[in-house]
Amino acid sequence: MEHIVIIGNGISGVTAARHIRKLSDKKITIISSETEHFFSRTALMYVYMGHMKYEHTKPYEDYFWKKNRIELKQGFVKTVVPNQKELHFSDGDKMHYDKLIIAAGSKPNKFGWPGQDLQGVQGLYSKQDLDSLEIFAPSNKVCRRAVIVGGGLIGIELAEMLCTRNIPVTFLVREEHFWNGVLPEGESKMLSRHIKNHHIDLRLGANLKEILSDENGKVRAVVIQETGEEIACDLVGLTAGVSPNIDFLKESGIDLGRGIKVNRFLETSVDAIYAIGDCAEQLEPIGNRRPIEAVWYTGRMMGETVAQTICENRLEYKPGHWFNSAKFFDIEYQTYGWVFANKKEYEEHFHWKHDDDTKCITVAFHKESQLFLGINTFGLRMKHEVFDRWLSEKRDINYVMGNLSEANFDPEFYKRFEGQVLRAFTNKISLEYKKQQ
Amino acid sequence: MSTIEKNMSLTGDVPKNINALQKIGTAFGMLGLFIIVLAGFNVSMPHKEVWLTIALTALGGGIVLFAHGSYKNKLAGIKNDGVWFKSISSRGYLAWIAGIALTGFYIVLYFFAELLGLGIDGAANTGVIALFDPLSRVLSGNAASQWFVYGTLYTVAILAFGVKFIRKYKGNRYEQLRTLSVMFFQTAFAFIIPELMARLNSDDFSLPYNDLKNMWPLNYYAFDQWRIDQFINAETIGLVFLLFGILSIFVVSPILTYKYGKRWYCSWVCGCGGLAETAGDSFRQLSDKSMSAWKIERWVVHSVLVFSVVTTTAVIATYLGYDATKYWLTKDVFLIGVAVFLGVLFAVIWYFKKEELAKDARYGAIGYLVIILGLIATHYFSGNELFLFEAGKLRSFYGFLIGSVFSGVIGTGFYPIFGSRVWCRMGCPMAAILGMQQRLFSKFRITTNGGQCISCGNCSTYCEMGIDVRAYAQKGENIVRSSCVGCGVCSAVCPRGVLKLENASMNGRIDSNQILLGNDVDLMDLVNKK
Numbered sequence: 001m002e003h004i005v006i007i008g009n010g011i012s013g014v015t016a017a018r019h020i021r022k023l024s025d026k027k028i029t030i031i032s033s034e035t036e037h038f039f040s041r042t043a044l045m046y047v048y049m050g051h052m053k054y055e056h057t058k059p060y061e062d063y064f065w066k067k068n069r070i071e072l073k074q075g076f077v078k079t080v081v082p083n084q085k086e087l088h089f090s091d092g093d094k095m096h097y098d099k100l101i102i103a104a105g106s107k108p109n110k111f112g113w114p115g116q117d118l119q120g121v122q123g124l125y126s127k128q129d130l131d132s133l134e135i136f137a138p139s140n141k142v143c144r145r146a147v148i149v150g151g152g153l154i155g156i157e158l159a160e161m162l163c164t165r166n167i168p169v170t171f172l173v174r175e176e177h178f179w180n181g182v183l184p185e186g187e188s189k190m191l192s193r194h195i196k197n198h199h200i201d202l203r204l205g206a207n208l209k210e211i212l213s214d215e216n217g218k219v220r221a222v223v224i225q226e227t228g229e230e231i232a233c234d235l236v237g238l239t240a241g242v243s244p245n246i247d248f249l250k251e252s253g254i255d256l257g258r259g260i261k262v263n264r265f266l267e268t269s270v271d272a273i274y275a276i277g278d279c280a281e282q283l284e285p286i287g288n289r290r291p292i293e294a295v296w297y298t299g300r301m302m303g304e305t306v307a308q309t310i311c312e313n314r315l316e317y318k319p320g321h322w323f324n325s326a327k328f329f330d331i332e333y334q335t336y337g338w339v340f341a342n343k344k345e346y347e348e349h350f351h352w353k354h355d356d357d358t359k360c361i362t363v364a365f366h367k368e369s370q371l372f373l374g375i376n377t378f379g380l381r382m383k384h385e386v387f388d389r390w391l392s393e394k395r396d397i398n399y400v401m402g403n404l405s406e407a408n409f410d411p412e413f414y415k416r417f418e419g420q421v422l423r424a425f426t427n428k429i430s431l432e433y434k435k436q437q
Numbered sequence: 438m439s440t441i442e443k444n445m446s447l448t449g450d451v452p453k454n455i456n457a458l459q460k461i462g463t464a465f466g467m468l469g470l471f472i473i474v475l476a477g478f479n480v481s482m483p484h485k486e487v488w489l490t491i492a493l494t495a496l497g498g499g500i501v502l503f504a505h506g507s508y509k510n511k512l513a514g515i516k517n518d519g520v521w522f523k524s525i526s527s528r529g530y531l532a533w534i535a536g537i538a539l540t541g542f543y544i545v546l547y548f549f550a551e552l553l554g555l556g557i558d559g560a561a562n563t564g565v566i567a568l569f570d571p572l573s574r575v576l577s578g579n580a581a582s583q584w585f586v587y588g589t590l591y592t593v594a595i596l597a598f599g600v601k602f603i604r605k606y607k608g609n610r611y612e613q614l615r616t617l618s619v620m621f622f623q624t625a626f627a628f629i630i631p632e633l634m635a636r637l638n639s640d641d642f643s644l645p646y647n648d649l650k651n652m653w654p655l656n657y658y659a660f661d662q663w664r665i666d667q668f669i670n671a672e673t674i675g676l677v678f679l680l681f682g683i684l685s686i687f688v689v690s691p692i693l694t695y696k697y698g699k700r701w702y703c704s705w706v707c708g709c710g711g712l713a714e715t716a717g718d719s720f721r722q723l724s725d726k727s728m729s730a731w732k733i734e735r736w737v738v739h740s741v742l743v744f745s746v747v748t749t750t751a752v753i754a755t756y757l758g759y760d761a762t763k764y765w766l767t768k769d770v771f772l773i774g775v776a777v778f779l780g781v782l783f784a785v786i787w788y789f790k791k792e793e794l795a796k797d798a799r800y801g802a803i804g805y806l807v808i809i810l811g812l813i814a815t816h817y818f819s820g821n822e823l824f825l826f827e828a829g830k831l832r833s834f835y836g837f838l839i840g841s842v843f844s845g846v847i848g849t850g851f852y853p854i855f856g857s858r859v860w861c862r863m864g865c866p867m868a869a870i871l872g873m874q875q876r877l878f879s880k881f882r883i884t885t886n887g888g889q890c891i892s893c894g895n896c897s898t899y900c901e902m903g904i905d906v907r908a909y910a911q912k913g914e915n916i917v918r919s920s921c922v923g924c925g926v927c928s929a930v931c932p933r934g935v936l937k938l939e940n941a942s943m944n945g946r947i948d949s950n951q952i953l954l955g956n957d958v959d960l961m962d963l964v965n966k967k
């Protein structure tokens with residue numbers, strides 16, 4: 001029987017395994033050095049905050065794997081030897097594979113800061129990171145202040161987490177406003193204010209210079225590049241993005257860039273080896289998408305696609321329209337299509353913000369053709385299905401604004417804002433029209 | 438890393454500490470309880486009305502104050518910080534103490550009311566019950582009973598914890614309106630109106646205690662002979678009430694459930710649900726989400742329903758039989774009527790919805806039908822008294838096992854251990870009926886938002902009915918489950934805005950296809966190929 005081996009039990013690897021099982025009777029093994037069972041990485045924060053226990057983050061009950069004849073192996077793959085079709089584990093074990101799927105995920109970025117490997121300096125990615133957080137920041141008695149470096153999605157999650165234990169947080173963000181590299185200014189500024197409302201010491205335009213150690217090799221303080229200021233702290237969270245976790249493949253002969261290079265069929269340069277999820281780097285660009293996409297649902301989709309290929313139905317990876325979501329403390333964020341922080345030359349934005357400073361939207365459209373390009377929403381829930389359809393149907397901005405209520409996904413009895421949004425939009429248009437006259 | 442530091446992590450956690458206001462609130466609540474306990478020891482309390490007012494105000498006010506301390510400085514958003522660290526909400530020491538205390542209270546209430554001071558055979562009340570006499574006199578004109586004490590405390594709990602809930606879900610209008618609704622129905626329909634109606638009673642006129650919203654089969658004694666007799670004797674008013682009771686079961690409820698799902702009752706009106714949603718809110722995460730729990734649930738709750746149908750039929754048939762002259766309905770007609778009704782109901786479901794029933798559900802349905810019809814037939818042919826068991830015995834056994842032990846002692850007493858809706862999920866025959874309809878003939882569903890789910894598990898964790906919401910959401914499937922009471926909390930706690938409770942067309946409501954949007958359409962076709 002053909003043996004399919006998958007490195008990584010995250011969403012990508014597990015989805016691949018589940019679908020291979022649906023389609024075939026092949027022998028399947030999933031390897032992970034992190035945890036025995038698949039858990040939802042996106043829920044790590046809720047465990048620390050006490051919303052859930054680790055058990056709750058597992059999407060499948062423990063009996064699931066045996067029932068579906070998916071073998072689980074805990075161990076760290078040290079090297080992959082493609083010409084023998086073998087994996088070598090750090091404990092000396094070996095395993096043969098017929099086909100190999102690499103779904104090794106990411107690791108937190110470290111940019112060579114002095115002191116970045118001290119005790120109490122960590123990222124937030126793995127279950128081990130969560131455990132380490134419980135050691136270095138269980139309470140505000142043990143951790144009198146934490147410094148977070150890097151204002152992205154994981155940084156703000158870490159800030160929210162520490163807040164729930166009343167640990168004072170200093171948040172170093174390189175950009176002028178929070179997540180300004182991705183979000184247009186109006187949204188960024190609103191989020192910056194929201195973060196400050198949660199009593200976070202938010203430092204915009206601030207870079208980390210170095211991390212200082214105490215006599216035991218544990219973090220004592222950080223120094224800020226711009227001002228030279230020293231901030232005493234017991235924990236430093238490094239959340240300046242992630243990059244593919246591929247160090248163990250250096251000797252394997254598989255073509256690597258920042259990630260594992262794959263074609264549109266998710267095949268690597270080596271026969272019978274595939275790569276999916278966070279660790280895969282697309283050789284060919286797909287629309288406006290980046291070559292490496294470290295998000296949950298693309299990992300899932302790659303898993304579904306590669307399962308088809310492995311089960312004798314070679315299929316191209318074709319993600320549909322871009323979408324994503326996140327949450328910034330109490331403000332939910334959804335995005336459909338493309339809204340760029342730095343507008344492309346053809347791109348025009350319409351921005352609306354509610355007076356309460358927790359809700360806003362930005363709609364992007366084409367200057368000339370008025371084609372609807374994408375939308376960011378904050379504090380309002382929108383229907384994925386509707387925007388997906390509008391993007392496919394190539395609707396124009398006027399249509400989208402006029403029919404916004406069709407896309408509303410807020411719970412029943414919630415106040416609706418489509419009227420306000422539409423009025424603001426028509427005002428803006430008539431103003432511009434007058435200007436042109 | 439020294440072990441000392443590690444140990445501190447077990448003690449120095451902040452989210453489970455409580456602030457000054459919360460402490461004061463707790464002290465007030467304890468004071469209220471203390472007065473009631475003192476009364477229980479027959480400590481002499483002149484001016485009972487004053488003491489009762491103090492006790493209830495302290496109790497309710499303490500809870501409201503605690504809520505104020507918890508949420509006053511918080512922005513609108515999810516408020517589940519530290520739930521699994523706090524002893525009371527994570528089956529810790531406090532939870533067990535609370536569970537044992539509550540269970541003890543229920544046992545005394547149901548089986549040893551004299552310990553609370555109930556005056557037997559016309560004797561004056563003493564103890565706790567006497568403390569509540571003044572309020573009872575104001576409302577109904579009579580002295581209090583253990584049920585009046587219970588009803589008062591129950592109402593205070595729903596009101597005070599309701600305020601807490603409303604503050605916790607600041608910014609969520611669905612949760613707030615729903616809670617105002619249960620607070621209203623409890624206070625007006627379950628508590629004040631029936632008490633006031635008792636004032637109408639005199640020597641030649643009496644109505645049974647009647648909570649209009651408490652329908653059969655939740656109200657298992659709805660059709661007991663003494664109630665029916667009282668209704669009939671009360672002539673017009675009584676008949677109106679009786680008719681209303683029957684209409685709500687066979688007309689009002691099916692229409693509302695068709696339009697809005699069982700939530701119209703379970704999380705907007707019902708008193709059991711009301712308590713679970715307010716006082717029980719801190720325990721919703723304790724429900725068991727495993728597949729095995731779901732299997733047990735389905736068998737147990739439907740068995741209770743069958744038990745309740747059989748019992749009620751037996752009770753009614755019996756008094757129709759031996760008091761034949763008093764009622765226009767005869768025993769035979771009644772029994773045949775019930776059999777025909779159930780048979781037709783079954784046939785309709787089978788004809789229209791067979792495809793939607795899982796295999797075990799089909800076997801179960803057939804099995805149950807055969808049992809019921811068999812029992813009815815036995816009764817029909819076996820003279821008056823016997824229904825395999827004697828109807829009266831069956832009825833008291835049902836009252837004891839389901840009405841007292843299951844709904845009270847286990848259902849509420851064990852809130853801090855099994856979660857707040859064990860009764861609603863496993864034991865309530867009303868929930869079973871509404872659930873069946875919700876699954877088969879209703880516009881209600883929870884819609885999932887395309888491909889946005891990140892499988893985090895918040896929804897499943899906080900579903901009090903133990904539904905594994907995530908299992909559906911991560912596949913992009915609608916959630917159409919008979920047990921869902923539409924509390925909306927899964928939608929409230931989802932950090933990605935994936936879930937929405939909706940009433941819309943029945944077409945395509947249950948779609949087990951994986952329609953994860955944003956994906957390649959051809960791939961989706963392949964994935965859904967079975």
Ligand SMILES: Cc1cc2nc3c(=O)[nH]c(=O)nc-3n(C[C@H](O)[C@H](O)[C@H](O)COP(=O)(O)OP(=O)(O)OC[C@H]3O[C@@H](n4cnc5c(N)ncnc54)[C@H](O)[C@@H]3O)c2cc1C
Nearest residue numbers: 008010011012032033034076077104105277278294295296
């Ligand atoms: C805190 C946090 C929050 C997030 N929130 C969101 C969100 O809200 N929305 C979103 O879209 N995305 C989010 N993400 C990103 C998302 O979780 C990832 O994109 C996704 O988990 C990647 O899945 P994967 O299967 O590719 O890899 P992973 O989940 O990283 O799984 C890889 C596994 O492989 C194991 N492994 C790697 N190398 C080896 C080896 N040599 N031997 C053995 N085992 C190995 C790793 O230990 C790991 O368990 C978040 C990420 C984090 C860290």
Ligand code: SF4
Nearest residue numbers: 900921922924925927
């Ligand atoms: S599925 Fe959602 S709405 Fe239904 S009972 Fe569970 S939490 Fe409440």
Ligand code: SF4
Nearest residue numbers: 890893894896910931
């Ligand atoms: S539906 Fe929401 S709460 Fe439930 S698992 Fe998905 S993202 Fe989490």
